Amino acid sequence: MRRVFDWLGQALLYGCFAVAIGVFSRWPVYHxxxxxxxxxxxxxxxxxxxxADCRPYTAEELAKLAPNMRGAAKCERExxxxxxxxxxxxxxxxxxxxxxxxxxxxxxxxxxxxxxxxxxxxxxxxxxxxxxxxxxxxxxxxxxxxxxxxxxxxxxxxxxxxxxxxx
The missing domain is CATH 2.60.40 (Immunoglobulin-like)
Structure with a gap:
């Protein structure tokens, strides 16, 4: 008998939750x-x-850079x-x-x-x-x-x- 009341209570709570969702999905009306x-x-x-425009590196600037970082020109990022x-x-x-x-x-x-x-x-x-x-x-x-x-x-x-x- 207790098990039946558990199931009925759960169904009642789910029903109330579904009604609340249904009401608040339609009300209040939003424009x-x-x-x-x-x-x-x-x-x-x-x-x-x-x-700033890109400019070519000077020989001194290229010498300071690692070999894998040497490019033809220096371009500012800003x-x-x-x-x-x-x-x-x-x-x-x-x-x-x-x-x-x-x-x-x-x-x-x-x-x-x-x-x-x-x-x-x-x-x-x-x-x-x-x-x-x-x-x-x-x-x-x-x-x-x-x-x-x-x-x-x-x-x-x-x-x-x-x-x-x-x-």
Missing amino acids: PLGPDMAQIKVSFMHHGARL RSPVSIEVDLDGRQVVSHVSAPSGLSRDGASTLYRRLDVPAGEHRIAVRFRDDQSARGAVQQHEAVVTLAPAQVLVIDFNADKGGIVLQ
């Missing part, structure tokens, strides 16, 4: 965006230009920070400078920002600079986009696809 809202995500991971500016309908909404990652400041610069905007037509201007020595923006892109409610527009930088990409 990531309000009605008639869209989202713009600015996201990139990009290596900036090297801060990279330039990457800056991006995004204008939405003539108003600047993102202005950010991303420092290179890594101990030697030789890794990729990254950025991720989300902007909730009203759905509809918007004029977007993006300016991107990955070379500290360059004056002004290295890449520029302007577009007029129409965003539907709950649509997500991603602004990215992809050198293989020609630079600034809106998708």
